[in-house]
Amino acid sequence: MNRVTEKESNYQDLDKMSVAELLTNMNNEDKTVPFAVEKAIPQLEKLVQVTVDSMKKGGRLFYIGAGTSGRLGILDASECPPTFGVPFDWVIGLIAGGDKAIRKAVEFAEDDTAQAWKDMKEYGMSKDDVVIGIAASGTTPYVIGGLQRANEEGLITGCIVCNDGSPIAQVAQYPVEVVVGPEFVTGSTRLKSGTAQKLVLNMLSTSVMIQLGRVKGNKMVDMQLSNIKLVARGVRMIMDETKLDEETATTLLERYGSVRKAIENSHALK
Incomplete structure (x- = not known):
């Protein structure tokens, strides 16, 4: 070789x-x-x-x-x-x-x-x-x-x-x-x-x-929310995807604990 x-x-x-x-x-x-x-x-x-x-x-x-x-x-x-x-x-x-x-x-x-x-x-x-x-x-x-x-x-x-x-x-x-x-x-x-x-x-x-479906669009919707920066990123992802305001997106993320689940259940708050 x-x-x-x-x-x-x-x-x-x-x-x-x-x-x-x-x-x-x-x-x-x-x-x-x-x-x-x-x-x-x-x-x-x-x-x-x-x-x-x-x-x-x-x-x-x-x-x-x-x-x-x-x-x-x-x-x-x-x-x-x-x-x-x-x-x-x-x-x-x-x-x-x-x-x-x-x-x-x-x-x-x-x-x-x-x-x-x-x-x-x-x-x-x-x-x-x-x-x-x-x-x-x-x-x-x-x-x-x-x-x-x-x-x-x-x-x-x-x-x-x-x-x-x-x-x-x-x-x-x-x-x-x-x-x-x-x-x-x-x-x-x-x-x-x-x-x-x-x-x-x-x-x-x-x-x-x-x-394997771990990304939606170009977003890390399954990422771990392990610090303040990532929580803020998760809120922005939800806002971008659902067009909801920051307060509502934050509420969704706190309720479901994941960006993917928050987006999937966003219709409940619209």
Whole structure:
């Protein structure tokens, strides 16, 4: 395989650059990422569709990864319940080394090919579940082992990687390969590769949730009302959708506790 993620940076003598030069050059590199993601949309479309089909049958979405990739999966999973009002076990992020690895690297945790499936088994895996491996290099043993076992158990598997022809892409049934090229700091895949993975995860989970009916129009009608800002946003959504005044919209939201239910029952106060 061609490990572009490990190729030498296109820039030399970073330690001699001014702050302005560092920021400008990194920004110029970052501008290339969306174009790399665009090329992978046909692959991503297939993964989104099969995920939607599986989740409609009661399946869940699992992300497995190590280091930055694992943290990005956990971030995306953790944002689905407050954004879309879904149960916390609909989208689950797992990282090599366990939860303590979210904040501090756990040495050699990513090298265990058996651990990912052990981590997943704690959730009682179903044939309708989807497992997506996230790994910039496409070679992480934790992810490879997890996807191989998921395949053996009859689950749907996908991946998000940043090298062409990687072992992980060969194992995954639905690979998404976003090749962003050498990193600004040689081999530091928390940069462009991490940005690409975040973009793909945004697109994946948001598209899936919209397809599952968790968005109405362009509004997060099932979002959790967990702070003053979100309550105010919910009131505005109800006002926009129903043309009711702020006081009435607030009353509806307090009564039903959800934007969707408030809108559905707004006729009672008209």
